[in-house]
């Protein structure tokens with residue numbers, strides 16, 4: 001985007017984190033991530049004063065002496081075109097949000113929407129994080145999905161509540177356990193400069209404790225006004241019912257896709273006791289992903305790599321392939337192949353056996369209950385569609 005967009009949004013001036021260096025081992029840290037440090041978590045507004053009085057210790061060497069915090073800019077800067085001069089400086093976007101503000105009148109007019117309505121977008125964002133890590137929790141290149149939901153001023157608080165409840169329901173509906181989720185209200189000293197109120201949805205990560213998955217902010221009309229002032233383009237909305245022009249208020253759910261994926265994986269992963277083929281029980285690893293999140297929906301497995309079974313199994317695979325992401329596996333014992341599919345979260349397995357040639361039916365096996373059901377091939381697509 002034009003760098004002037006980042007100027008208007010406040011990012012050029014204030015998208016910073018407080019950086020400190022340990023005076024003993026010279027490692028660098030984000031001050032508000034140091035153990036023992038109690039201060040506003042990055043509000044990214046650059047104005048917060050960082051209080052080092054709580055005497056945090058260095059996670060690397062244990063000393064407690066640091067340089068004074070300095071504001072470290074999080075946007076990646078680069079040059080567009082062949083000449084490296086000031087005129088061609090551009091920035092990788094640190095969030096997807098701003099495009100939806102500057103495009104607001106175009107989207108509203110071409111889609112002829114009335115308030116309330118939302119513009120949503122998914123895509124890459126980039127931040128020069130001081131301390132990336134914790135698996136894919138904090139990355140320098142990550143995926144965001146954000147929505148700017150434009151509402152009539154005065155209805156914003158109600159819509160904020162609506163989206164908080166709706167977003168929480170989205171996680172539990174897709175399988176995250178309620179006890180692993182919580183809402184966290186931002187305190188006044190932590191609110192971003194654009195927000196009237198902000199609530200985070202947090203997940204209890206086993207390696208980290210509570211960590212943010214998503215922020216849901218009431219951004220008021222801050223952004224539309226800022227972009228209007230900087231560009232001179234009218235960013236108001238004409239409300240026909242009320243017969244007036246105004247700047248809509250905005251509710252913004254902002255999700256980190258990588259973090260959400262990590263939470264879905266952790267919540268779905270379990271190791272349980274299951275009946276063993278040799279009698280007794282054995283450990284079974286299951287990725288109990290919601291069927292909508294499971295990357296592969298169905299696996300087709302011939303009972304053995306037999307010349308009578310393979311052509312029919314291939315025929316069944318070809319029948320299902322146009323409908324779902326399917327896997328075909330004929331390597332190893334059938335028990336091992338079931339376990340392999342359990343471990344990658346495939347909800348259903350279809351087994352072709354020696355009876356298939358005579359009864360034109362297959363066995364459908366459920367990942368979670370391990371129950372098996374005989375289904376005629378001619379009804380298979382319909383049967384799987386009902387269950388998926």
Ligand code: GAP
Nearest residue numbers: 095097137138139142213214215254255256259
């Ligand atoms: N437009 C508002 C905004 O970007 P944010 O809280 O800075 O808000 C939204 O980012 C979400 O993006 C976070 O809740 C988090 O899930 C994800 N996110 C932010 N920085 C990230 C990073 N470095 N690595 C992975 N995900 C990140």
